[in-house]
Amino acid sequence: MRLYLLALNPTDAVTEGFLPAAARLGLDVTVLTDQPDAHRRIYPETEVLECDVRDFRAVITRISTHHRPDAVFTNSDHLQTQAALAAAYFDLPGKDWRATLRCKDKAEMRRRLSAAGVDTVWSAELTEPAALDAPYPCVVKPREGVASEDVVLVDGPEDLMTRSKEILERRPGSVLVVEEYLPGELFTLETLGDGNVRHVLGGFHTELSPPPYFIEERLTFVPAHPEPVVEQVLAQLDALGVGFGACHTEFVVHEGRARIIEVNYRAIGDQCDLLLARLLRIPLFEHILRTHLGEPLPADLGARRDGAARLEYPCADRAGTLVDAPRSTDLDVDGVRLTYRPLRSVGERHELYMTNRDYLGVLRATGPDQRTVDRVVAEFLAERQWEIQP
Template sequence: MSGRLLLLVESNTTGTGRLFARRAVELGVVPVLLCADPDRYPYAAEDGLRTVVTDTADPDRLAATAERLAADTPVAGVLTSSEYYVPAAAALAARLGLPGPSADAVRACRDKAEQRRTLAAAGVGVPTFAVVSTPAAARSAAAHRMPVVVKPSQGSGSLGVRLCADLDEVEAHTRTLLAAGVNERGVAVPGRVLVEEYLTGAEYSVEVFGTEAVVTVAKHVGPLPSFVEVGHDLPAALPAEVERELGRTAVRAVTALGLGWGAAHVELRLDGASAKVIEVNPRLAGGMIPELVRRACGADLVRAQVLAALGRPAHPEHTGRGRASIRFLTTDRDGVLAPDLTGALARARAVPGVAEAVLYRSPGEPVGPAADFRGRLGHVIAVADRAAAAADAAELAVAELAGAITPTATDREEALT
């Protein structure tokens, strides 16, 4: 190992955050997690990941911490796997003269209102939308286009995204969003809300690296009015012309936003024969999608992102032709996890084709319906040579995991009436 450092500015609490650190070690550099609260990251202690506490919301303090570390050991790169800290990581990389995306482009991209305006001006298809700052303005914007999606102008993981069926609901949800001065990480958020057209076409994501579409992913979304992602299949089984349309639109969006360095996760919906961009995220996908890509296609997007941060050639290439699916465990009612989860996990892992089955919660823990990604209770990943086989295995295995949830007494009584 070279001793050079890869600085990780905060992280995902699960999934790719841990993988970033592991790939750094494999590539011969020392990962260092810069964070405000190490307790958010149990994997750091489990993996022996070096952690330095600093104020990651303050650019000057973050830079001072990085410069102090660099005085002792050369810093080779800066990255983050967290949506909320991509601008901070990009700005820090630029300050240290290291590779990274344009900090200004990333900052603008993270503001969904600014992103929408930029894409619309470039002729990239987006839903019709309005940016509002009061409940009354939201009501007015929605008056002639119900139902509508109301969402915060900054956010991740479907947090605060809701399909509103009537004007009173639009006004009430807007009021709730505007009342939140900070997000779940404690980072200040602007007092703006998007009111946008609800597209009913199938939803996909395109994983872009640089300006190349790597793979198209079919999304599964849970019950409305929330938009919780409950599964992904890749590569998506699509006619060639539809896949080209999705890929072409995703790359046009990335280019219009001034991105094109490293990974971007572009979410789209079909609107007739056209693809419209729901949002562009200037980072790797969440939801374990990079792991699905690695298992199905052989392209390691996490490794490629680390290589890019280190200034090394990074070209994720397909080396396989498999299919992979993930299904997340959610519940539609209040309940509690069984005191012993080993049986449910064993049954899920025994399903042919299942490569991984994980529960995120502890035995005996109360659970309830998911309003966003935080309500997901676990996942299974299945791999096969056919799309249908991978999806079927994942569905069967997640049903086995669901056996670990016992409804509360009230819910059992309602189910019997």
């Protein structure tokens, strides 16, 4: 069976998750990407074809002139609609392209949730800097952005004018969304569905950097959110038409009310997916691929709920060259399994981005209870250093 996997830059999810899972399923994989050399360097044994994957017409043409497809899949935020349209063209299982578009376009997501009567958030779109009469503080962000890139809290019209001008200079031709700030604790909900059955895999409690930025610095696994919270989030996902394959939803809870911040219609990223598969002890990546092959999910995934987990992302606090940092490490300490992977090489120079691009590495930890996991993680981080010189 032939799987076409759409990708932009190489990611850990594809390299360590989906490609090994496809091999275990016995699938022939063809990667379609606009960055073929980068992918061939990482997995030279996999067929990689150059394609303008942002254009669904180019994707359909590339597939139709190659081998017959059995599945078209992507884990990229930017390519969900293209993959959904290509799958529909070839009469293959896939996500509803309208749902993928609603999730990717943050302004359309707000309109859809409001029209469905499940949540209304004040929002507006900007194509040029402007000082709006808005319910400040507000959040300004790219309409189709990801990973906290150019997401910032503004406290008044002048601040909005300044920030929107800066972002649009970095992103000419982009559209910005300005929306009211939603107070509350930030969480995620991880779901997996086949169009009929939907499993809730749990979620994470996310700790952010101080305002005005929204860098995810720490995530702690939550085996089960309160049922009323889950029901509210699922109702909003239903309004968006989300229910097939993996979905990563970010939401806040304030005084018992759950309100979606954004929906990433794919598996959770930044190595959380790798941790989730280990923690729950399920073939998560295989399950995701099977749904795109048209196979139903089991009524019970057999996921374990008795473990604890945490992820830490050491971040750069200044611009400069990384001159000292821990190497890739795997350890078992007091029943806690630690996996550290560097995300920036020693010798690299970077500016300070105030986004997830400031991550220096990621530490994944799973263990029997949260107190032990937290202690072991704190000790690991305290014993290591990341040195940046101007």
